[in-house]
Amino acid sequence: MKLLVITTSEKPSLWIFGYGSLVWKPDFKYKRSKVGYIEGYSRRFWHGDNFHRGDKDMPGRVVTLVEDHDACTWGVAYEVTDSQMEESLQYLNVREAVLGGYVTKMVEFTPREKCHGSLLALVYIATSDNPIYLGPATPTDIAAQIAICRGNTGHNIEYLLRLAEFMRLYCPEVEDDHLFSIEAATLALVI
Numbered sequence: 001m002k003l004l005v006i007t008t009s010e011k012p013s014l015w016i017f018g019y020g021s022l023v024w025k026p027d028f029k030y031k032r033s034k035v036g037y038i039e040g041y042s043r044r045f046w047h048g049d050n051f052h053r054g055d056k057d058m059p060g061r062v063v064t065l066v067e068d069h070d071a072c073t074w075g076v077a078y079e080v081t082d083s084q085m086e087e088s089l090q091y092l093n094v095r096e097a098v099l100g101g102y103v104t105k106m107v108e109f110t111p112r113e114k115c116h117g118s119l120l121a122l123v124y125i126a127t128s129d130n131p132i133y134l135g136p137a138t139p140t141d142i143a144a145q146i147a148i149c150r151g152n153t154g155h156n157i158e159y160l161l162r163l164a165e166f167m168r169l170y171c172p173e174v175e176d177d178h179l180f181s182i183e184a185a186t187l188a189l190v191i
């Protein structure tokens with residue numbers, strides 16, 4: 001896949017859009033970040049995770065993007081420049097692609113600050129032909145799975161609650177029924 005590296009009078013750079021664990025744990029060096037959204041996708045807990053938040057016997061549930069013409073998904077875009085580009089892509093290739101089953105796509109990102117125009121950004125998406133793709137389930141069933149799964153990086157509950165916390169802190173105006181219904185159902189199970 002060809003990446004769109006933006007070359008300006010300053011320095012070549014690449015924007016990477018995160019909408020799941022990347023919003024609260026990018027774990028790579030970047031020049032700056034912007035909160036904003038991409039259009040035409042919904043965020044769904046429909047991807048399995050048998051490494052970070054689950055294992056082969058009990059895969060956890062993590063988010064991916066599904067095409068949805070009328071929807072938009074909020075997250076964070078990170079700008080990486082110079083050596084940060086190679087370092088971040090190498091790191092994310094292992095974390096997202098090799099261990100997570102995500103593939104890359106270029107999408108149009110719109111920052112919240114309206115004074116800035118839209119940007120092209122790289123995003124990691126797990127498609128339905130992915131071997132660990134779990135697909136749709138009710139919030140109750142997704143919660144029951146998240147409540148009992150953990151993996152090499154930690155509990156699946158942490159993954160869910162950190163994402164919900166990000167949305168409340170940085171996107172308080174956004175109504176994400178899918179995310180918050182799963183959060184409520186999970187907390188009802190564990191508290």
Ligand SMILES: N[C@@H](CCC(=O)N[C@@H](CS)C(=O)NCC(=O)O)C(=O)O
Pocket residue numbers: 017018019020021022023025048049052053062063064095096099100101102124125153159
């Ligand atoms: N690609 C999405 C989702 C990324 C994601 O959650 N990937 C999992 C891999 S299955 C991950 O990195 N997990 C790390 C963790 O759970 O702390 C994003 O942009 O945030």
